[in-house]
Amino acid sequence: MPVSKAVALGQWLQRQITSGAWPVNSRIPTESEIATQHGVGRSTVREATHSVTMLGMLEALPGCGTFVRSASPVNSVLAGYLGRHSAEGVRALRTALEAEAAALAALRRTDAQAAAIEQAAASGLGGCRRLSAFHRLVFEAAGEALLSDLYDGLFTVPAQPSAVAGRRPATDSTAEHELIAAAIRAGDADAARTAAARHAGHELAPEKRVAATGGRPLGRRLEPSG
The missing domain is CATH 1.20.120 (Four Helix Bundle (Hemerythrin (Met), subunit A))
Known part of the structure; x- marks a missing residue:
């Protein structure tokens, strides 16, 4: 069964972090930038980002953006x-x-x-x-x-x-x-x-x-x- 766009995007976000492409404490691209890059809606990006945030790997700071919090999922x-x-x-x-x-x-x-x-x-x-x-x-x-x-x-x-x-x-x-x-x-x-x-x-x-x-x-x- 194929995964949803949000799940696939969430997996990509995790790979960006675990591979070191996005180091800990770095700011990730904006919702609009990710949406344009992957040809999806901002709601899909928001859902994918939220799922990775819940793993403890990302953190959203209002007015600042979303940052990498951990290089691996928090237990x-x-x-x-x-x-x-x-x-x-x-x-x-x-x-x-x-x-x-x-x-x-x-x-x-x-x-x-x-x-x-x-x-x-x-x-x-x-x-x-x-x-x-x-x-x-x-x-x-x-x-x-x-x-x-x-x-x-x-x-x-x-x-x-x-x-x-x-x-x-x-x-x-x-x-x-x-x-x-x-x-x-x-x-x-x-x-x-x-x-x-x-x-x-x-x-x-x-x-x-x-x-x-x-x-x-x-x-x-x-x-x-x-």
Whole structure:
């Protein structure tokens, strides 16, 4: 049985990501551009993009476009499990993961990785650049796939509205990123862990409201904000 246009297009979108044609944190072409390229309607593109977004591979930012979030589908079992826990617990996990990744990066990073992390830290944030290449580079330098998989799972919690956690002025995040980068460059795991934990603590503001389904608290979808 032939697949629908939306399914076929969704498969193409996934191949663009998994092949590296569209790197993590890159902006994908617009709906109109994809529709013209494939000779389909924008509603078909929207349906295909939504299906890949639900896999955790894409993320739509209103007014900015759609960005590549992950090079592979986020584990739905993991995302579902995290969704059954409070936002407070999910934030605590994110803090622990970022801190440990920074410590491992300080011990394992190559010179090229250290330079890339420093460049990302100095570039700061702004406009549509909320998807932080900085943290992605730190996790890559840490070299632990399990940590990266858990981190990716944090950002695809089902049945929750998209919300930005703990937004602060970009200059604040930039200064803290630079401290983490300096500790990683110096190979100081303790300093990197401490700086990353402090940064995450500042970024992740407490929830004002906890959504619940069936009487069980759900973690709100948290997004990389710094």
